Amino acid sequence: xxxxxxxxxxxxxxxxxxxxxxxxxxxxxxxxxxxxxxxxxxxxxxxxxxxxxxxxxxxxxxxxxxxxxxxxxxxxxxxxxxxxxxxxxxxxxxxxxxxxxxxxxxxxxxxxxxxxxxxxxxxxxxxxxxxxxxxxxxxxxxxxxxxxxxxxxxxx
Numbered sequence: 001x002x003x004x005x006x007x008x009x010x011x012x013x014x015x016x017x018x019x020x021x022x023x024x025x026x027x028x029x030x031x032x033x034x035x036x037x038x039x040x041x042x043x044x045x046x047x048x049x050x051x052x053x054x055x056x057x058x059x060x061x062x063x064x065x066x067x068x069x070x071x072x073x074x075x076x077x078x079x080x081x082x083x084x085x086x087x088x089x090x091x092x093x094x095x096x097x098x099x100x101x102x103x104x105x106x107x108x109x110x111x112x113x114x115x116x117x118x119x120x121x122x123x124x125x126x127x128x129x130x131x132x133x134x135x136x137x138x139x140x141x142x143x144x145x146x147x148x149x150x151x152x153x154x155x156x
Contacts, residue, residue, distance in 0.1 A: 002066065006057040007035060008085040012076055013055055019072035025065045032056040041084035
């Protein structure tokens with residue numbers, strides 16, 4: 001299976017999907033509906049200055065399906081020559097059906113990385129010794145009786 005990507009202006013999305021249906025290709029895909037960026041046809045930022053947006057399709061297909069996808073893209077490009085439509089194929093992928101490129105040699109299995117020892121348990125914190133400051137900060141403090149002023153104080 002080959003992974004291909006298509007980035008196109010959102011204005012041609014329905015036309016492109018219809019062209020795929022007519023060719024019988026790209027039946028399964030992942031769509032990214034709002035793709036912003038700058039390409040060969042200019043910025044697509046979805047804002048007040050550059051209001052247009054793109055969409056992207058990621059398609060996994062067999063090699064022989066690529067030519068049908070290219071025919072569908074060409075038909076839509078002819079219909080909308082000023083809209084950005086790009087097909088991205090993996091490097092070395094022939095655009096027409098043909099023999100697969102030479103297989104890469106099989107890599108030896110990776111050696112497992114040694115497991116890290118678990119971190120040491122933290123030592124319990126020692127309870128600080130009481131100090132004069134901590135004794136004075138204890139809450140609630142005992143309340144002494146209020147001082148009284150006036151004639152009642154003279155009688156006591």
